[in-house]
Amino acid sequence: MSSFDELLSFDVLSLSEKIRSRQISPVEVTEAYLDRIRETDTQLRAYITVTAERARAAAKAAENEIAAGGWRGPFHGIPVALKDLCYTKGILTTGGSKIFAEFVPDFDCTVWARLEQAGAVLLGKLNLHEFAGGATTTNPHFGICRNPYNLERVPGGSSGGSAAAIVARSAAATIGSDTGGSIRIPAAFCGCVGMKQTWSRVSRYGVMPLADSLDHAGPITRSVRDAALMLQVIAGHDPNDPTSSREPVPDFTSAIGRSLKGTRVGVIKQLLEGVSGEVSRSFEASLAKLRDLGAVVEEVSILSIEQAPAIATTIMFAEAAEFHEDWIRTRPQDYGSDVRRTLEAGMLTPAMYYVRAQRARAVVLAESLAALENRIALIAPAAAISAPRIDVGGRALAASGEPVNMVSAVLRFTAPFNITGQPALALPIGLSSEGLPLSMQIIGRPFDEVSVFQVAAAYEEARGLLPQPKL
Amino acid sequence: MARLTGPAVKMLAQQLYDYNLSDDAAEAVAHMIGAMATYSRRLEALNLTGLQPPFGYPTMIAEAERSLKSSK
Numbered sequence: 001m002s003s004f005d006e007l008l009s010f011d012v013l014s015l016s017e018k019i020r021s022r023q024i025s026p027v028e029v030t031e032a033y034l035d036r037i038r039e040t041d042t043q044l045r046a047y048i049t050v051t052a053e054r055a056r057a058a059a060k061a062a063e064n065e066i067a068a069g070g071w072r073g074p075f076h077g078i079p080v081a082l083k084d085l086c087y088t089k090g091i092l093t094t095g096g097s098k099i100f101a102e103f104v105p106d107f108d109c110t111v112w113a114r115l116e117q118a119g120a121v122l123l124g125k126l127n128l129h130e131f132a133g134g135a136t137t138t139n140p141h142f143g144i145c146r147n148p149y150n151l152e153r154v155p156g157g158s159s160g161g162s163a164a165a166i167v168a169r170s171a172a173a174t175i176g177s178d179t180g181g182s183i184r185i186p187a188a189f190c191g192c193v194g195m196k197q198t199w200s201r202v203s204r205y206g207v208m209p210l211a212d213s214l215d216h217a218g219p220i221t222r223s224v225r226d227a228a229l230m231l232q233v234i235a236g237h238d239p240n241d242p243t244s245s246r247e248p249v250p251d252f253t254s255a256i257g258r259s260l261k262g263t264r265v266g267v268i269k270q271l272l273e274g275v276s277g278e279v280s281r282s283f284e285a286s287l288a289k290l291r292d293l294g295a296v297v298e299e300v301s302i303l304s305i306e307q308a309p310a311i312a313t314t315i316m317f318a319e320a321a322e323f324h325e326d327w328i329r330t331r332p333q334d335y336g337s338d339v340r341r342t343l344e345a346g347m348l349t350p351a352m353y354y355v356r357a358q359r360a361r362a363v364v365l366a367e368s369l370a371a372l373e374n375r376i377a378l379i380a381p382a383a384a385i386s387a388p389r390i391d392v393g394g395r396a397l398a399a400s401g402e403p404v405n406m407v408s409a410v411l412r413f414t415a416p417f418n419i420t421g422q423p424a425l426a427l428p429i430g431l432s433s434e435g436l437p438l439s440m441q442i443i444g445r446p447f448d449e450v451s452v453f454q455v456a457a458a459y460e461e462a463r464g465l466l467p468q469p470k471l
Numbered sequence: 472m473a474r475l476t477g478p479a480v481k482m483l484a485q486q487l488y489d490y491n492l493s494d495d496a497a498e499a500v501a502h503m504i505g506a507m508a509t510y511s512r513r514l515e516a517l518n519l520t521g522l523q524p525p526f527g528y529p530t531m532i533a534e535a536e537r538s539l540k541s542s543k
Contacts, residue, residue, distance in 0.1 A: 362522050363517045
């Protein structure tokens with residue numbers, strides 16, 4: 001029997017080892033997490049639905065199965081939670097929207113089907129920016145999700161609940177989704193690890209779309225290794241999603257712990273511009289740390305990266321509007337004002353602009369691949385700023401009270417790798433003077449998540465984890 | 472350079488989708504589409520000649536097969 005705090009302090013790997021050796025029961029871990037949700041979620045609003053009874057039943061089943069020698073793997077008995085756009089059979093799946101407020105799917109998305117098959121315990125469904133259509137998670141229908149480091153700050157989005165729950169320790173691992181940065185932005189603002197793997201690596205079957213050609217579902221976790229372990233469970237071809245890749249799935253942890261000595265990484269010059277002084281200083285310190293670890297750190301240039309936000313938003317607007325057409329025409333008043341405006345713009349996006357934006361994606365990828373020649377990864381800040389202030393209207397506010405331009409503050413850093421489909425991981429690099437997390441991204445070649453995890457894990461081990469926020 | 476106006480956006484939304492935009496919303500959307508037009512023209516400078524959009528025929532075949540299977 002372990003104390004409540006101790007149970008919540010373990011990452012997935014440590015918890016899994018203790019569950020496997022029966023030092024800890026999945027039942028007591030699940031109860032600890034359910035208590036923690038009760039303790040924190042009135043303030044945080046990370047959850048939309050808590051599936052307590054179902055979690056208890058799954059934890060008990062896991063306990064019995066493990067006792068009988070049927071340990072399934074690292075996620076057996078681990079309490080997890082899903083962004084509430086992941087379809088779960090028999091469980092409310094709202095998309096953070098009024099439109100789907102009472103929607104109960106009759107099938108599971110593949111991501112959850114695979115986690116459940118691996119023995120994971122579902123704690124509940126997590127808050128998000130309505131329909132994943134923004135980066136604040138100031139949700140007009142299910143409550144304002146808040147940043148665990150400062151309750152007056154946004155957690156980022158759209159997977160704000162997924163990141164807030166990780167940092168608040170109200171889930172051991174979560175799933176988010178990322179169309180323009182929606183895994184990495186909340187991971188950056190909340191101070192945890194967010195992995196957007198290569199597009200098509202993970203099935204999107206049963207994940208409510210924002211923009212099909214840019215959408216990814218992926219892990220948000222406390223540590224790099226946890227992200228690799230979770231990706232291991234959910235990756236691989238799925239006949240229900242013909243866009244999912246048949247590329248072999250490697251052991252994502254295989255290079256974790258490998259030295260960076262002699263490796264070369266490229267710092268994307270264009271993404272060093274326009275960042276706050278604190279982000280710049282913290283990022284420079286993280287580059288110094290990588291050099292200390294033996295990596296050769298060099299500046300690289302991707303000129304077309306400046307076009308990426310425009311390419312991403314054109315595609316996102318058009319694809320989102322096509323998916324939402326029936327609802328936006330018949331129930332426009334049921335959308336929050338920001339998402340509604342995006343969809344209205346999408347309805348009138350000329351097809352020519354859409355196709356041109358799609359064609360331009362290959363140019364950015366070609367330049368990115370050139371920058372990766374003889375290098376194992378690229379590096380950039382994950383955002384220009386730390387978490388901005390909450391505005392009840394759904395915007396994000398700077399300290400001055402002026403609205404933050406989220407395109408130049410975050411989308412410029414994250415969206416390039418949605419349009420190229422490359423794997424990109426956000427991880428914490430320190431705290432600002434206001435005690436808010438700062439973050440960097442590590443970007444790899446398509447289907448080379450292994451190198452991304454190698455660089456990220458080496459850095460994480462050298463720097464150590466961020467101090468826990470007081471909640 | 473032609474400029475998309477709020478009233479034009481309002482009329483298009485009405486005629487294409489039978490969708491009513493408020494004057495303010497129409498102005499905001501006109502601004503967004505106008506910015507998109509500027510950016511789209513900038514993309515021409517990337518030399519897109521000969522580049523195909525990333526829509527794969529194998530995906531289309533697989534989707535057709537899946538659709539056929541689920542309709543049986």
